[in-house]
Amino acid sequence: MDGDILNLPAVLDLCRRYNALLMVDEAHSLGVLGASGRGIEEHWGQSGRIPVLMGTLSKTIPAMGGYVTGERDLIAYLRHNARGFVFSAAMTPPVAAAALAAFDLLEREGSQRRARLAANVERFSRGLRNAGFDLGPTQTPVIPVMLGDSTRALAMAACCQARGLLILPVLPPAVPEGTARLRVNVTAAHTSADVDLAVDIISACGRDLGLPT
Numbered sequence: 001m002d003g004d005i006l007n008l009p010a011v012l013d014l015c016r017r018y019n020a021l022l023m024v025d026e027a028h029s030l031g032v033l034g035a036s037g038r039g040i041e042e043h044w045g046q047s048g049r050i051p052v053l054m055g056t057l058s059k060t061i062p063a064m065g066g067y068v069t070g071e072r073d074l075i076a077y078l079r080h081n082a083r084g085f086v087f088s089a090a091m092t093p094p095v096a097a098a099a100l101a102a103f104d105l106l107e108r109e110g111s112q113r114r115a116r117l118a119a120n121v122e123r124f125s126r127g128l129r130n131a132g133f134d135l136g137p138t139q140t141p142v143i144p145v146m147l148g149d150s151t152r153a154l155a156m157a158a159c160c161q162a163r164g165l166l167i168l169p170v171l172p173p174a175v176p177e178g179t180a181r182l183r184v185n186v187t188a189a190h191t192s193a194d195v196d197l198a199v200d201i202i203s204a205c206g207r208d209l210g211l212p213t
Ligand SMILES: Cc1ncc(COP(=O)(O)O)c(C=O)c1O
Pocket: 025, 026, 027, 028, 056, 057, 058, 064, 065, 066
C-alpha cells in the first residue's frame, strides 16, 4: 500500500532467529524489481532464499490467477488442500496462454519496459511532489497520494473520475486510520502525455478541494 520495498535480508534474519517459515506475496514486484525483473529475491541478490513465494497473474502478467512456489512436499500439500485449488475449475487455456506470452515478453523486452516504467514513475512523482503532494515512502510504481482523511480521499477520487482519470481511493481498514490515499499505479504502457495529464487532473482536483494543505 505504501510502495516501499521489503527489507528481505532483515526479514530472513528474523526468520532464522525465530525458526519461522517465510512466505512472501510479490504481487507488485514480479517483472518490476530485480535486474531481470525476477522480483524481490533478485532485487536483494538472495535468489532461492524465500521458502514460499507466491504471486498473482493479474498485474505485471495481465492474465488471471496466481502461483505458489516452494518445496515439492508443500506444493503437493497445497494441491490437495488449498481451497481455491481444490474447489475451482482449472485455469482456462486462453488465460494460461496469455500468462505464458506475458512471461515471454518479460524475458524479451523486460529491460526496455522497466526503463520506460522508471521514467514514467519519475515523471509522475516529480509532477505531484512539485504540486505539493505527499507520496509517502514509495520506492516503486505503486504510488500513494496521501490524503489522510477518508472523505477527502473519496472526494479526490470522485473529482478525478469526473475529469476522466480512473483512480481509486484506499481507505481504512485496508490502510491505517488517518492514512487514506489515492493508490496510483503508473505503468510502462503510459505515454509521457498520459502521465502529464494525470498529474494535471490530480493537481486541479487538489486545487478545487483546497489540497494539499
Ligand atoms: C499484494 C497483493 N496480493 C494479491 C492481490 C490480489 O491479486 P488477485 O487479484 O490476482 O487475486 C493484490 C491486489 O491488489 C495485492 O496487492
